[in-house]
Amino acid sequence: QVQLVESGGGSVQAGRSLRLSCTTSGVTPSTDAIAWFRQVPGKAREGVAAIYITFGHSYYANSVKGRFTISQDNAKNTVYLQMNNLQPEDTAMYYCAAASSVGEMFCGGGDAGQDYCNVFGYWGQGTQVTVSS
Numbered sequence: 001q002v003q004l005v006e007s008g009g010g011s012v013q014a015g016r017s018l019r020l021s022c023t024t025s026g027v028t029p030s031t032d033a034i035a036w037f038r039q040v041p042g043k044a045r046e047g048v049a050a051i052y053i054t055f056g057h058s059y060y061a062n063s064v065k066g067r068f069t070i071s072q073d074n075a076k077n078t079v080y081l082q083m084n085n086l087q088p089e090d091t092a093m094y095y096c097a098a099a100s101s102v103g104e105m106f107c108g109g110g111d112a113g114q115d116y117c118n119v120f121g122y123w124g125q126g127t128q129v130t131v132s133s
Contacts (some may be wrong), residue, residue: 002026002122004034004096009127012086020081020127022096027053027077033099033118034079035106036070038092038129045095047106050118051079059108059116064090086131094129098122 008020022034035050049060049070058070069082079096097103103121110116 002031002098004098004122004124006094006096006124006127009094009129011130011132014087014131014133016086017082017084018086018129020083020094022079022124024077024079024098027098031098031100031122034072035097035118035120036081037095037097037104037106037120039095040092045104047104047108049081050106050108050116052116057110057116059110061108065109083129088131088133090129091131092129093126095126096124
């Protein structure tokens, strides 16, 4: 059974940084990607970044490109989301998700300009990020 546990959320002022962690267990070779989504109450969940586990390729939503970095530590079964220059509009509940055959789709752009889409159906409980101006 796939389990995802997020940590690292908190309250910061605009311009500061936070690093979120997602510790995974039960991930199989078919779970080829981990993503971060975020959700504001009353709005749809938004994909933020994803990392392709096998090769470490990363992909981002335009809204966070250049500010957020997703990375992985395979020895610790952990995926990180480094968030720099946070803005009030980044305030949301942040969820870690693992790829599956059914779920919510995330499409993002890579460093070489390529697009990447995948479906994510395993979810953590979320961690709150609040950015004040």
